[in-house]
Amino acid sequence: MNFLRASGYRLLLFLVFAAEVPSAQSGKVLVFPVDGSHWVNMNILIKVLHEHGHQITVVRSASSWYIKEESPHYKSITVTLPEPINIEQEDFFTSFLSKMLEIQKNGWSPLGLVKFYMQMLTNLHKMHQQSSHLVVEIFENLDLMTQLSEERFDLVLIDPGLPSGVMVAHKLKLPMVYNVRWITSGEGHSVVAPSPISYVPAPGSLLSDHMTFRERVKNIFYYSMNRYIDHFIIQPEYDKLVARYFEPDTDFFHLLQSADIWLIRSDFIFEFPRPTMPNIVYIGGFQCKPSKPLPAELEAFMQGSGDHGVIVMSLGTLVKALPSEITSEIAAGFAQLPQRVIWRHIGERPRNLGNNTLLVKWLPQNDLLGHPKTRAFVAHGGTNGIYESIYHGVPVIGIPLLFDQFENMLRLQVQGAAKVLDVTKLDNHSFLAAVQEVLHEPSYKENMQKMSRLHKDRPVSPQDSALFWIEYVMRHKGAAHLRTDSYKMPWYSYHSLDTVQKTEI
Helix, strand or coil, rough: CCCHHHHHHHHHHHHHHHHHHHHHHHCCEEECCCCCHHHHHHHHHHHHHHHHHEEEEEEEEECCCCCCCCCCCCEEECCCCCCCCHHHHHHHHHHHHHHHHHHCCCCHHHHHHHHHHHHHHHHHEEEHHHHHHHHHHHHHHHHHHHHHCCCCCEEECCCCCCHHHHHHHHHCCEEEEEECEEEEEEECCCHHHHCCCCCCCCCCCCCCHHHHHHHHHHHHHHHHHHHHHHHHHHHHHHHHHHHCCCCCCHHHHHHCCCCCCCCCCCCCCCCCCCCCCCCCEEEECCCCCCCCCCCCCHHHHHHHHCCCCCEEECCCCCCCCCCCCHHHHHHHHCCCCCEEEEEEECCCCCCCCCCCCCCCCCHHHHHCCCCCCCCEEEEECCCHHHHHHHHHHCCEEEEECCCCCHHHHHHHCCCCCECCCCCHHHHHHHHHHHHHHHHHCCHHHHHHHHHHHHHCCCCHHHHHHHHHHHHHHHHHHHCHHCCHHHCCHHHHHCCCCCCCCCCCC
């Protein structure tokens, strides 16, 4: 009896101790996200951190349409801006896509190319200008700054696509962890790791890592243009803030480069190999997971497809709908297939819609891609959809529309796992031919399933890796020992040009 009492007492002590561990180990995380599809990624990390006992505070603007003020996983700080950031306006991407398609339809003449980049740069500059207002509103609100300081956060988790949080983190002297793929105007690697332009494609170049001489010349052009955009279009907006709120000689680009850990949403089964750094952690596909059972009506639709199977189509969360003349051509192509189709579509009902096609305003994309009846995925090339298709081994028919979607689809095409179409030249015949090619040419499925096996063959899941490194930074108050200070060197010292001396003959 005494033994049982002692055992029970020890068990009680253990349970009390175990109950106290999460709160004792929990940290405080301040989050600066980016709205839209970027928020989908950040919200997954927030939920994981919350599940492990961490307290999360999210900074959002009053105009955010994805980032909600109320959540069971975080508390929020809402900042009112003079005008909404473009990316926070629900119709921004629809109108932007419409302008881009109009320019592309008129051909890539020199004038068309100039119009394309003028439109893109105007929107990019406006977006960062609006984003910089967030810093002003926070720094000028002394009560808010006092609140942020007194909270004693352990780190700041930032999506540096809009880098307002970078300056707040430095002002509060807190460690930074980036949840990143794109940073200001470029790809994250190019800011923190060596990026030889002889084999590392510059953003926008639409090149692989195997370049001919002409392609390397093209790559130099795009690399130079990206540097120009960053230096003259984007940085000036943040340089003004640095000059206003930080010590003299502070360089915004150095602030941007000094994150402790870079959680980069990439995986080298998809990306081209390139140099990396000790403080870069790859979490590509961290949002992917095994599929769950479908709702009864969707499951019945899937099972009714017989041996032909189902095609899933989604163009993501940011674009409401393609122009009706394009969606009608897609619908006519689908109507000629024996397969059934589930199409996430918002907007005017396409003409020529076949009886085999189900239109839905929302679909459980991951669960559909993991269903054994799914044969192919028609997608725009957003990163989330790409990695879900890789995870589940589903080949892709690509219709890239904006930004990095073209390069995402290029990478899948190089791997032999996707067929890519030009949306401005798409008609029902070319669309039908592309879908049939992916369905009936075995190499597309084989190549995608090979990518899936490689993606899953790792010692730690991307999500667990992200959690470990965030908590690592909490435990050690940063990770300066993993971060090179080479970014602080002048360019001529970085390349050792200052060591070259002219030898007299």
